[in-house]
Amino acid sequence: MSHSLLPLATVLIPVITGIMVFFLDESQRRLRTVLNLSGAVLNLLAALVMLVGVFQEQAFAWRWPLLAGLELYLEADAFAMLFTPLSAGLWLVTTVYAVGYMEHYHNRRRFFGFFSLCVATTMGVALAGNLLTFFVFYELLTLSTYPLVVHRGDARSLAVGTIYLRYTVGAGAVLLVGLIWVHSLAGTLEFTEGGFLAPFQEHDTSLRIIFFLLVGGFGVKAALVPLHGWLPMAMVAPAPVSALLHAVAVVKAGAFGIVRVVYDVFGVTFAHSLGVTGILAVWASLTILYGSLRALAQDDLKRRLAYSTVSQVSYIALGVSIAGPVATIGGVVHLIHQGVTKITLFFCAGNLAETLHIHKISEMDGVGRQLPLTMSAFTLGALGMIGIPPMAGFITKWYLGLGSLEAGQPWVILVLLASTLLNAAYFLPILHRVWFRPARHAPPPPAREGPLLLLLPPLITGTLALLTGLFAAAPFTPLEWTVLITEREYPDGYHASP
Amino acid sequence: MVIAIVLPLLAAPLCLFMSRRVLFGLHLLVSLLSALAVGVLMREVMAAGPLRYAVGGWGAPLGIDLQVDGLSLAPLLLTALVMPPVSLYAHDYLTQPAEQQLCFWPLWYLLWSGLNASVLTADIFNVYVTLEVLTLAAVPLVVVAGGAEALRGAIRYLLFALLGSLTYLLGVALLFAAHGTLDMVALAGVWADDLPSAVGLALISVGLLAKGAIFPLHIWLPPAHAAAPAPVSAVLSALVVKVGFYLLARLWLWVAEPGAQAALLLGLLGAGAVFYGSLQALRQGRLKLIIAYSTVAQLGYLLLLFPLASATALSGSLLQLIGHGLAKAALFLAAGNVLHVLGHDRVRDFAGLGRRLPTTWMAVGVATISLTGLPPSVAFLGKWQLLEAAVDQGQWWCVVVLVGGGLLAAGYLFRILAHAFVDDPAYPDAHPLPWTLAWMPLALALLALLMSFLGAPLERLLLPGNPFAGTP
Numbered sequence: 001m002s003h004s005l006l007p008l009a010t011v012l013i014p015v016i017t018g019i020m021v022f023f024l025d026e027s028q029r030r031l032r033t034v035l036n037l038s039g040a041v042l043n044l045l046a047a048l049v050m051l052v053g054v055f056q057e058q059a060f061a062w063r064w065p066l067l068a069g070l071e072l073y074l075e076a077d078a079f080a081m082l083f084t085p086l087s088a089g090l091w092l093v094t095t096v097y098a099v100g101y102m103e104h105y106h107n108r109r110r111f112f113g114f115f116s117l118c119v120a121t122t123m124g125v126a127l128a129g130n131l132l133t134f135f136v137f138y139e140l141l142t143l144s145t146y147p148l149v150v151h152r153g154d155a156r157s158l159a160v161g162t163i164y165l166r167y168t169v170g171a172g173a174v175l176l177v178g179l180i181w182v183h184s185l186a187g188t189l190e191f192t193e194g195g196f197l198a199p200f201q202e203h204d205t206s207l208r209i210i211f212f213l214l215v216g217g218f219g220v221k222a223a224l225v226p227l228h229g230w231l232p233m234a235m236v237a238p239a240p241v242s243a244l245l246h247a248v249a250v251v252k253a254g255a256f257g258i259v260r261v262v263y264d265v266f267g268v269t270f271a272h273s274l275g276v277t278g279i280l281a282v283w284a285s286l287t288i289l290y291g292s293l294r295a296l297a298q299d300d301l302k303r304r305l306a307y308s309t310v311s312q313v314s315y316i317a318l319g320v321s322i323a324g325p326v327a328t329i330g331g332v333v334h335l336i337h338q339g340v341t342k343i344t345l346f347f348c349a350g351n352l353a354e355t356l357h358i359h360k361i362s363e364m365d366g367v368g369r370q371l372p373l374t375m376s377a378f379t380l381g382a383l384g385m386i387g388i389p390p391m392a393g394f395i396t397k398w399y400l401g402l403g404s405l406e407a408g409q410p411w412v413i414l415v416l417l418a419s420t421l422l423n424a425a426y427f428l429p430i431l432h433r434v435w436f437r438p439a440r441h442a443p444p445p446p447a448r449e450g451p452l453l454l455l456l457p458p459l460i461t462g463t464l465a466l467l468t469g470l471f472a473a474a475p476f477t478p479l480e481w482t483v484l485i486t487e488r489e490y491p492d493g494y495h496a497s498p
Numbered sequence: 499m500v501i502a503i504v505l506p507l508l509a510a511p512l513c514l515f516m517s518r519r520v521l522f523g524l525h526l527l528v529s530l531l532s533a534l535a536v537g538v539l540m541r542e543v544m545a546a547g548p549l550r551y552a553v554g555g556w557g558a559p560l561g562i563d564l565q566v567d568g569l570s571l572a573p574l575l576l577t578a579l580v581m582p583p584v585s586l587y588a589h590d591y592l593t594q595p596a597e598q599q600l601c602f603w604p605l606w607y608l609l610w611s612g613l614n615a616s617v618l619t620a621d622i623f624n625v626y627v628t629l630e631v632l633t634l635a636a637v638p639l640v641v642v643a644g645g646a647e648a649l650r651g652a653i654r655y656l657l658f659a660l661l662g663s664l665t666y667l668l669g670v671a672l673l674f675a676a677h678g679t680l681d682m683v684a685l686a687g688v689w690a691d692d693l694p695s696a697v698g699l700a701l702i703s704v705g706l707l708a709k710g711a712i713f714p715l716h717i718w719l720p721p722a723h724a725a726a727p728a729p730v731s732a733v734l735s736a737l738v739v740k741v742g743f744y745l746l747a748r749l750w751l752w753v754a755e756p757g758a759q760a761a762l763l764l765g766l767l768g769a770g771a772v773f774y775g776s777l778q779a780l781r782q783g784r785l786k787l788i789i790a791y792s793t794v795a796q797l798g799y800l801l802l803l804f805p806l807a808s809a810t811a812l813s814g815s816l817l818q819l820i821g822h823g824l825a826k827a828a829l830f831l832a833a834g835n836v837l838h839v840l841g842h843d844r845v846r847d848f849a850g851l852g853r854r855l856p857t858t859w860m861a862v863g864v865a866t867i868s869l870t871g872l873p874p875s876v877a878f879l880g881k882w883q884l885l886e887a888a889v890d891q892g893q894w895w896c897v898v899v900l901v902g903g904g905l906l907a908a909g910y911l912f913r914i915l916a917h918a919f920v921d922d923p924a925y926p927d928a929h930p931l932p933w934t935l936a937w938m939p940l941a942l943a944l945l946a947l948l949m950s951f952l953g954a955p956l957e958r959l960l961l962p963g964n965p966f967a968g969t970p
Contacts, residue, residue: 022856065954067813067879106921107853136873143867146912153919161916169908172872173901177889180882180897184889 003053004062007074010046010084011123013039014091018116026109033099036112040092043123047088050076061129070183072136073190075129078485079264079332082478083126083256086336090248090343091119093457097347098240100453101354105238111151115240117144118249125253131179131189134260138175138221141253142168148241149234160233167220167230175217181210182265191260193488195267204274207266211276214261221254222317223310225287232306239350242302243343251309252335255316259332262320272323280321285415287314292422299360301349304426305342308385311419312338319400322412325490327403329482330396336478337384337392341465344381347458348374355450361430366439373449375434377462382427384465387420392469395479501535503564503618506610510603521603522589528607529582532614536578539566540959548963550620563681565620567963569752572816573617573737573744575959576823579945580736581610587831587938588729591838592643602642609635609733616741622670622702623680625745626663629709633659636738640726651721658708658718666705672698686753699754703746703764710742712801713771716794720778723790728834731786735793735830736823743800743819750804751812751965761804768801769899776906780913785833785843788910789826792869795903796822799884802896806887809966814883816960817953821877824946825868831939832858832865835931845914852918855931859918861939866911868946871904876946879953 017039024032050060053076060076076084098115102108121144124137142165150161183189185200185207197207220227231251235242245251262271262280271277291311298304315338319331351374352358356367368375384391397416404412449455472479509528516524542549548567566574585606592602612635616628637659640652670680676694679685689695704715711719719739723731750756750764775795782788796818803815835858836851837843852859867873871881881900888896930936949956 022860064951066874066950067883067953067957070879070882070953072874110852139872140874143863143872147919150916150919153921158916158919161919162912165908165912169870169905173905176885177897177901180885180889184886 003058003060006046006050006053006060007076007127008062010043010050010088010127011074011120013043013046014116014120014123018113018120021109021116022113024109026107029108032108032112036095036099036116037092039116040088040095040119043119044085044088044092047085051081051085054078054081066132069187070132070189071130072133073129074124074127074133075191076127077129077191077193078481078488079191079256079259080127080129082332082335082481082485083252084123086339086478087119087122087126087248087252090244090339090461091122093460094240094244094248094343096453097243097350097457100451101238101240101350105151107151107153110147111238114144114147115244118148118244120144122249122253125256128260129191131182131191131260131265134257135172135175135179138218138253138257139172141221141249142172145241145245145250149237149245151238151241152236157236160230160236164230164234167227171217171220171227174213178210178213178217181206181213185210191264192267193264195263195265195270197266198270201270208274208276211261211266211271211274214265215258215280218254218257218261219283219317221250222258222313223251223254223287223291224283224314224317225290225310228287228291228310231310232303235300235302235306239302239346239353242306243346243350248339248343251313252339255313255335258317259320259335263328268320268323268328277321277323281318281409281412284314284317284321285412287311288318288415288419289422292419292426295426296422299362301352301359301361301364301430302346304361304430305345305349308345308423308426309338309342311423312342312385315396315400318412318415319396319403322400322403322407322409324403324407325486326399326406328486328490329479330399330401330403332485333399333479333482334396337396337465337468340461340468341381341384341391341393344377344458344461344465345385347454347461348378348381351450351454351458354454355448361433363440364430364433365437366434368434369439371449373455374458377458378434379431380462380466381458382431384469386423386427390466390470392465392472395469395472501531503611503615505532505535506607506614510605510607510611518589522586525582525585525589528610529585532610533578533582536571536574539574540571543567543571543962544959562624563620564618565682566618568960569744569747569812569816569963570617572819572960573740574614576740576820577610577613577737579820580733580823580827580942581613583938583941584729584732584827584831586934587732587834588727590932590934591729591834592727601638605635605639605642609639609738613737613741617744620682621680622673622682622685622749626667626670629663629666629741632738632741633663633709636730636734639730640722640734642730643727645725647721648725651718651723651725654718655722658715662705662708662715664705665701665708669698669701669703669705672701682748682753689754691755695754699749699756702749706742706746706749707767708742709739710746710797711739711794712742712797713767713774713794716771716775716797719794720787720790723793723830724784724786728830728837731790731833732827732830735790736827739793739797740819740823743797747803747812747815751807758805761807764801765805765896768798768804769895771795771798771801772899772903773798773906776903776910779910780906782910783845785836785845785914786830788845788914789829789833792829792907792910793822793826795907796826796869799881799900799903802884802888802899805893806884806891806896807966808887808891809961809964810883810890811887812964812966813957813960814880814885814887816880817876817883817956818880820949820956821868821875821880821946824942824949825865825875825877828861828865828939828942828946829869831935831942832861835935835939838931838935845917848914848917849920853921855936857936857940858931859915861943862911862918863915864940864943864947866908866915868943869911870907871900874947874950876949876953876956879950879957 128134295307387393612631779791
């Protein structure tokens with residue numbers, strides 16, 4: 001019984017939380033906080049119970065027929081169990097942060113209501129067991145994040161919101177066509193380890209078009225160039241929203257979609273034989289380089305982080321498009337690594353804006369002395385993004401590089417190298433300013449960290465980014481879990497020993 | 499079956515003698531009983547397939563025959579779902595003096611009865627009668643609130659409706675002269691590919707296109723639907739125009755055998771409706787006009803049934819019909835609340851409404867999901883099936899229409915929604931709305947969403963008696 005209800009509960013808990021929050025009065029601050037936090041904790045618990053269960057080879061699945069041959073299907077498979085605990089965990093941290101951050105904002109009821117709905121849809125994306133369910137929650141994600149993006153309600157937010165919708169709703173339409181085509185061809189949409197389209201090899205032209213319809217549809221949220229335009233603009237949203245959009249929800253939903261398409265719809269071997277993964281690899285590489293180059297030129301901190309996201313998320317696409325188990329590990333584990341690392345950076349950017357009203361990199365001289373803890377977390381995040389050992393980001397790059405050699409595509413190493421240099425070029429100067437330049441106001445004001453609610457979240461995630469890298473080989477880390485998934489994806493004998 | 503028609507008819511004169519409070523009870527009673535009647539019909543059709551009933555036991559050539567199958571259950575069910583909440587809403591919305599309300603309620607129940615009768619009758623002449631009943635009830639309802647704009651809209655509506663009836667009647671006369679029967683089943687049996695049949699069918703179809711406000715005979719719809727009081731607009735857009743589509747489907751797929759060319763023509767009209775209606779909706783500055791043009795566009799999807807002609811497409815278009823009906827009624831009721839509070843419906847002056855009318859605005863948001871065909875909504879399931887039929891048959895132009903229409907709908911609907919996020923602290927607080935006004939739009943919009951979880955039984959309900967049984 002509980003085996004079918006747990007996945008459903010993981011989606012419904014935040015929905016119910018959200019609806020209850022809508023009905024609270026704007027002034028019932030304490031009750032709203034209690035509701036939000038208990039929802040987040042409950043959700044994390046449900047996710048962890050499923051994680052342990054799946055590790056012991058239990059099955060958690062919930063089905064609901066919508067039409068003949070079409071059903072909503074939530075299933076805690078190995079991939080889902082990578083993404084679900086990540087989302088649930090980061091949601092809890094972000095909720096804490098948002099409670100502190102949104103203190104002075106209007107309309108908090110609306111904000112937290114949609115915030116919860118947004119998490120519900122992310123859970124749905126994570127647990128979707130077929131393409132239809134994925135699509136349903138993917139579209140709902142657009143709808144639940146739109147109010148968050150335009151939350152400020154000024155003319156600029158609204159204009160950005162419209163652009164956001166143009167990109168995402170358009171992507172949804174493309175995706176829908178791809179989905180229907182798959183369904184009409186194969187008669188099923190259910191994710192299968194190793195893919196389910198290989199038997200329809202004779203329709204290879206259609207399948208190639210379908211692949212790019214699906215990847216294009218997901219590529220908008222995963223911000224593949226030139227579909228990335230909405231992402232830097234969406235920075236008008238409040239900081240917790242940016243953190244959530246970049247690290248967990250929107251961008252990750254897109255990347256996760258690409259992972260699902262390659263592994264569970266086409267199957268990586270079949271996709272490789274169609275010749276589509278090569279194109280995806282080049283596409284992802286271009287995005288990695290383009291994002292980094294654009295990041296260099298930004299003075300606005302959040303925009304630099306945004307372009308960095310454009311670049312970093314494509315590591316995932318790159319990893320899955322190299323047909324080989326080691327690269328798979330690198331790409332998939334980056335879902336987690338990029339998540340914890342990038343969310344740290346956004347929390348810190350939010351703190352800078354909130355406590356010191358600093359938005360630009362050129363204003364960051366010497367802030368390390370004023371916000372030592374925040375900036376330490378920021379440093380951890382930045383080093384992780386560059387991929388310096390022993391940070392989590394290093395693990396990703398290590399596996400990606402090894403994987404490209406194993407698959408006989410050494411040019412990928414060059415991309416990784418160039419990208420690492422660029423990452424260093426846009427992060428290290430920030431660190432230099434923060435720690436080594438004198439403060440703009442002489443004498444420098446004393447250390448003055450923001451409230452605890454804003455300080456704890458980046459410290460926690462920053463530490464996580466360090467620990468997942470440092471103890472990558474220990475049991476129950478994202479890396480170990482990814483190796484397990486990879487062993488299932490490549491059944492004919494692969495043993496992870498790089 | 500008879501109950502569904504007679505019940506509202508009985509209620510009509512009763513309204514004249516009731517005080518407001520008792521009237522509210524009457525709405526509840528009629529709603530409950532009609533829901534019960536439709537429920538029983540649904541169960542019987544699910545169990546035993548299509549039913550036929552001869553009123554008074556007279557039988558086909560002389561008496562009045564009624565029939566019900568999957569196709570008629572769709573509008574019946576929609577009527578049973580939409581009328582009750584809209585009636586309760588109307589009860590609190592209409593603030594005219596009592597004498598005018600005296601006119602309103604009998605006409606309202608006459609309309610309800612006409613809606614059920616027109617989809618239950620089995621004979622093309624009785625269809626004419628019920629269509630006239632609908633027209634004669636609907637046109638005065640448009641003007642019930644008074645005003646020059648409403649009067650102009652109503653007169654144009656009346657003109658088109660009467661012309662439509664006239665051409666329809668001409669067509670019926672031709673068919674009767676050629677085949678000597680008016681009964682739908684008998685007519686299907688003797689249908690021949692000769693000139694009188696073709697001309698008769700063409701005349702009937704033109705008449706129904708005018709009644710159903712299908713592009714390019716839609717031009718009466720936006721002024722009439724925009725000027726009518728909100729509950730009336732809701733019922734006109736959600737239910738009354740659907741009758742035209744229902745009858746077209748009945749005649750084209752069950753009775754006659756028109757060629758693929760003619761079916762393609764209808765499909766192209768649908769495509770024209772989708773694009774023309776959506777573009778017009780994008781250009782409008784007033785909420786009710788946007789919603790009205792959106793109806794023109796959404797009716798276009800339904801016509802894709804004719805070129806696609808398969809069981810999947812049939813169930814898809816009926817689901818789209820139900821989904822659109824519920825969401826559109828919700829939107830018009832929401833627009834009614836906006837007019838009630840602001841006194842105007844200019845979209846660019848909507849700042850602050852989101853906070854002032856939270857449930858209304860939520861209803862607009864939820865209805866948007868349905869009307870853009872996003873999941874999870876009944877309209878999404880309908881669109882999915884239409885798309886699937888189109889892809890299966892390689893009719894890619896239908897895919898373009900369906901997907902393009904969805905994108906355009908997102909364009910004009912999110913334009914409305916966006917304004918709610920602008921905060922205008924200078925806004926005065928309004929008196930709270932009565933609960934019927936505040937909650938009925940949201941209830942309808944949520945129904946359009948949540949019924950999608952009943953999609954599988956719904957689909958089974960719509961297929962009994964379909965002409966594609968046996969073909970994949």
